[in-house]
Amino acid sequence: MTLDLAQREAHWRKTRNLMVVHLVIWFIFAFVVHWFAPALNNFSLFGWPLGYYMTAQGALAVFVIQLFAFNRQQHAIDREFGVAEDE
């Protein structure tokens, strides 16, 4: 590998920041919204009580979309530093 130390560190820093961003989103939809489920249930979304909706569908859908987005972003970072695999 011909990647100097500074570039290696920059690549890893970006990778780590991306990880942190996604884990923050994950934390919100995995824990925070469910902690406040009783309050959220006072709101209605297309007929669903919102707190219930988040456990039954909302959080799950966020996770799925988030992962496909994460893959694109990580691949972009890898390409930027020339460390993506050859296709």
Next chain:
Amino acid sequence: MGMQWEGKSFIENLPKIYGVYTGGFLAFFFLMAFFEQMGMGADTIGILFVAFTIGIYAFIGILSRTMAVEAYYVAGRSVPPVFNGMATAADWMSGASFVAMAGGIFMGGHGYMAFVVGWTGGYILVATLMAPYLRKFGCYTVPDFIGTRYGGKVTRFAAILVLVVASFTYVTAQITATGTIAARALQIPFAVGVWFGLAGILVCSMLGGMRAVTWTQVAQYIVLIIAYLIPIFWMSMAQGFGPLPQLMYGPAVERIMDLEPVIGVGTLTAQESIRGLSTLTQLHATPREGAMAAWQFVTLVACMMIGTASLPHILMRYFTTPSVRAARNSVAWSLFFIFLLYFSAPALATFSKLSMIDPNLPTAIIGQPIEAVLALDWIQKWSAIGLLAVVDSNGDGILQINEFYLNPDIIVLATPEMAGLPYVISGLVAAGGMAAAMSTADGLLLAMANALSHDLYYKIIDPKAETKKRLLTARVLLIVIGAGGALVASMQLTGILGAVAWAFCFAMSGLFFPLVLGVWWKRANRQGALAGMLVGLFVGWWYLVAVRNPDAWYGISAPWLGLNDLRFGIVGITASLIAMVVVTLLTPAPDAETQAMVDEVRIPRGETIIPSKG
């Protein structure tokens, strides 16, 4: 058959092969529906469904046999992301997900939904923290990563120990599920059903290892998702909720919330006690109030998520992709395929409940005359085998919510019958449940047998063993572990769900931090990893037995912070983290070679750390 299970033309033909297979399965389904109309009995249909699908898995398993190490352990690292996603989804969704989840939501309401959230969100951790890096590492098994990253035979052995404890806890539950379904569908005793199920499981994995398991799991995913979704669509059409019920059931949830106070859910309690059955007392969508309830919800979610990211039989599926990027993509596809089932389960539970309690629906039973309810076919059928009971406790001749007793596991099976769907659906659901339990059991057995043959036998005991001997050992171990699992399963020690949650807690207690910090903390060293695994495993284990035996000398009188036996992983993982960090900081940093290895793991490009062709 000159079928190739690797190579470009095989990979390109995959969509066609599985397309034909899916069409064939649907054709079989309609053929059975036709036979039912012609007067074939429900029992025969059930037998044909289970026998036909197991026959196909066995066929795939035998065709994809192999004597090559790379094919046996990691399917030749050639599985495309979408197919690996399906295989992982089948690997992941166990008999419990398939059979018990909708029923659990039906009875447990909002609190039970922690499983739905927990069993999906864990894949965010898998994708961001683990899978791509483990793939770059090029290991065959999870202990292979631990053993190579940290070095030392004892470290490798500790990882094997955690893997076996977690996976064995899990596999007994799966073999129990295959036994239950086989016993019911084929009308054989449970003890025979368990061994029959095991035979089906082994034929999928023994000859072709990971390669055979991969291609049978894809086939099993297709069966299980069809079997889960067809009844829901059909029922929803029959009851007028439209063709896409998952997107339309919001008003049904609100209707249940309106009806609950009227019929006394949560206020009326059961008068009798009937073994294995209970009445509905939890509100459907309303969470229990208070910080403790919220805390219990999020801790259960945390255990299931972190456990997901630590379970070796899931992580090893991402070793089979052709590249690091493909590993990452396949995590996303896995979650998508899992999502299809998990976002349908609450819909099923909601329809099922509404059709029982809404007095405006013809299927309603609550608030109806007991005599009319007792005359219903499905009530009689499930009462006869003790999974449902109707008792007029107050003697008023009307069925109240606290007079209707059921075993939650029957919701998936009984709901189509309640809506008047034909018996062919029951056969389909039995085949789906069997596929779910078999595919998970296969993944677990293979994870254990591979760790013992590759890590314990080859890497620790006899590093000079030749390929043939290694692969023979792997197969013998598969049979031995499978037989051990079946033996424990036939003793029927715990309920399915308890054992499943424990497996997650064991895995997270012992493996999560040694795996994550191995990639994300260069300073992490052998002593720290060893301490993390052993302290985590034993503290978790102690807490599990202590909380279940409050009166024993090692027991604790009340759970700490409401952490009961389903959540012991929180205690274990905390101990693991502290032990790993403290011991690492008290001992020297890993050598330059190891640190360079971690640097290499962090970038996708380049050769794997462990050279291929072991």
